Amino acid sequence: MATCILTVALDTPLNSSFDYRWRGDDGPRPCVGQLVLVPFAHREVVGLITGVGDTTEVAPEKLKDALAVRSQLAPLSTQWLALAAFAADYYQRPLGEVALPGLPRNLRVAGTVNLDRALKKLAKHGLVHDSAPVDMPVLNDAQQQAADAIGGAVGFTPLLLYGVTGSGKTEVYLQACAQVLARESEGQILILVPEINLTPQLEGNIRARFPGVMLATLHSSLSEGERMLHWLAAHQGKARIILGTRLSILASLPQLKLIVIDEEHDPSYKQQEGLRYSARDLAVWRARQLGIPIVLGSATPSLETWHHAGSGRYRKLELRERAVKDAVLPRVKLLDMERDKPKDGLTSHLLAALRQRLERGEQSLLFLNRRGYAPVICCESCGWISNCTRCTSFMVLHKPEHRLRCHHCSLELRIPRHCPTCGNVDLQPLGRGTQRVEEGLQQMFPAARILRIDADSTRLKGSAQAAFDSVHRGEVDILIGTQMVAKGHDFKKLTLVGILNPDTALFSQDYRASERLFAQLMQVAGRAGRAARGEGASVSEVLIQTRYAAHPLYSAVVRHDYDRFAGSLLEERRQAALPPYMYQALLRAEARELALAMAFLQAARDCLVHDGITINDPIPMTMTRVHNVERAQLLVESASRPALQAFLKAWLAQLRDMKARVKWSLEVDPLDI
Incomplete structure (x- = not known):
């Protein structure tokens, strides 16, 4: 040759x-x-x-x-x-x-690389797990219409499956998948979930529903050998269903016929390191490229997706009622902490509700999106607080480990015996994390079975799934958790959700904070009352402790009114010229000195002028210093996506020629500004 x-x-x-x-x-x-x-x-x-x-x-x-x-x-x-x-x-x-x-x-x-061995292993054993066939549940009318619309869609068809929590979106996915697999003899289906801990439950449902069908899973918890085997099964077209997190959107799927994105609003679909891509957006492009349907499912769709549905670009399928007969949306109530002063972080009303569930043998969930024991320790004598020496953040107290830990640079220190400034030995924790709430509950309810699920308690491989399994088996009375427990889990005996300290997001400088808070509250509220209410069972409740009970966001949560809330946010975005009405890119710079990063960004701002492009002034990032590196950013905006893309190409050529002692990166469509 x-x-x-x-x-x-x-x-x-x-x-x-x-x-x-x-x-x-x-x-x-x-x-x-x-x-x-x-x-x-x-x-x-x-x-x-x-x-x-x-x-x-x-x-x-x-x-x-x-x-x-x-x-x-x-x-x-x-x-x-x-x-x-x-x-x-x-x-x-x-x-x-x-x-x-x-x-x-x-x-x-x-x-x-023993590729031959892997291919032989795949050919011999495959990834099929035999199980007893499970009958397809009977869908309600809305579910059946949605499943038929998805299963019968032809060509590029973007569909928003908008359903309240507990409305049976997963069952709609599965029955639509059954229609596609029956029609396409060699077709493949890609199902994306935002977090690894959501895969085991869905994987079990898929295996039970499709015995004999090869399922491949793709996520970062797999060993390298497992990941290669599953990737090869997808690449060869042998795996008919591929379940994974955001990285699976880049998998080789030669016979792809349907894409499903569960919890499409979740920010976890955006990669935050290296190539900062959006798996959701790439999935839409891939569906358009291949001419296949794509389903974006959520109880609280992202405003971008909601806007597309409102403008007719996406077809909206609605599930307004819960799937289980006699199961209703929980009653949401606001607990004003100005009137009902909390004790150990819990108001008397919430404590009474917890006690009632314990007496009836029902489960409760306390949601606090802050791990550790306390966000900071301080000296009341001189005002010293436990700042991180390497970041512009606090060292979080982790009492069981007797450590102070920075959640940004992972610096760990022993808890000081006395104040480093004045020598005072009476150092006090400020605020509450999940560990402190757990400690308080153990003292108040010594007979209760209490379990904490957060990033600290589930560090070992398999520990998260083991914890969730114990909740499903009814071995837990009170569950305390962070966002890990907020979505995707179906706890049959859970009738009470208490939400602690959500107010901080109301005053964030991030314009997406209210959208994310509303989604988080609705998702965690949806864990309650998913099963049919039995005789003598408690009414499912969601109790939100707040100092701002009159805030419009909480009023919308009480009414379960995503439609009106999303409409008002979109109007605010339109008036303020923010996404989805504006397209953005963010240039970040890192250096040992903030002045160097700012100087680079200022030079970048001045090096190229382009009509239709707004280049804002450089500013330090909110978390200015991480691991002794100073960080700043520069926001670029345009009302035209093609114009922004053309500018970025020319701009990057100029930036690469600039000699500067900084590390810089560009992110298109940033989520965190």
Whole structure:
């Protein structure tokens, strides 16, 4: 075979495409979409072939030889390469930095990869788990209409499944999937969930509903060997259903026929490091590219999705009632902490409600989105507080571990025996985290079975699922949790939700804070009363402790009125020229000194002028210092997405030529400003 030239994409931060010579012997000519081992600098790396030709502009003496092509693996499809190319172009990153991290690590590292063994294992055993068939539950009229609309959709059809908590959206997904699988003999379905801890319950439902159908799961908790096996099952088209978190949107799915995004509003779908992509937005683009339906499900849709549904771009399917007969939405009540002063963080009304549930053998959930024992400790004598020495944040008290811990840089210190400033030994915790609430409840209800679920209590692999299983088995009376417990979980015996300290989000400088708070409150409120109310059972309640009971946001929560609340927020966004009526990009700079970061951003602001683009002044970030690195940001806005994209391309070329002692990054469509 004649020598040819391979254009190879590598995972490098700047130029990611390089030409290599392929000296063919008797083997087949390499093709686009294959992985290849090449020399780069002083090491060997795996790259992706994006072009095969006979000529190159690289001088012959500088052209290096490619070492080996991984021919055992079927080439990645042109559709997948187009997806990676779109993501690279839209998010202004090199192609290799997008395409290669989306592959299992075992495929993209140099060295010996026993791909043959993995392929043989997959061929022999597969990922099918036999189980007894389960009958499809009978849907109510609204559910059936939604399932039929999804299952019968043809071509690119974006559908918003807007259903109150407990309305049976998951059952609609499953029955729509059954219709698609029955119609498409080799079709694949991708189901996205926002968090890893939501996968086991849904995975169990899928396996029970579709015995004999291969299911692949893709998320970061899998071992590298497991992830490669599941990815290969999807890549070969053997896995008919693929369940995963945001990274699975970049999986190779040659027979994809339907995409489902559960809890589409969740900010976890936006990657916050490296390639800052939105899995939800890429999923919509992928559905359009392939001409297939996509379902975005939520009880509290993002304002962008709600806006698209209102303008007719998305079709809205509504589930206004709970799926279980006689199950109703919980009654929401506001507890004014100015009138009912809390004791150990809990008002007398909430304590009485907890006591009533304990007497009736029902479960309660206390939601506090703040882990640790207390947000800070202080000295009442001189005013010293436990600031982090490396960040502009507080050191959080973790009493069981006898440590102060920064949740931003992970710095840990022993709890001081006395004030570092004045020597006072009487240091006091301020505020409450989940550990302190747990301690107080154990003292007030010593006979109750109390369980805390947060990032601290579920660090070990499998511990989160074990904790949730104990709740489902009825082995817990009072559950204390952070946002980990707020969505997706169906606790049959839970009749009371108490929400502690939600007020801080009301006064955030982030314009998305009220949208996120409303969604969080509605989601956690939806954990109550999901089963049919039995004789003598308590009325399901959600009790919100607040000092601002007259705030319009809480009034909307009491009425379960997302429609009107979302409409008012959209009008505010329109008047303020904020997304979804404006498109944004955020340039961040990091340096050892804030002045250096600010100077770089000021130079970036002045280096290019473009009509229709607003470049705001640089400002320090809200969390200015993290791990001894100072941070600042610069916001760019435009009413036209194409105009913003054109500007960013020209602007980045200028920025790369600037010599500055800063680390900088660009994020398109930022969620946190």
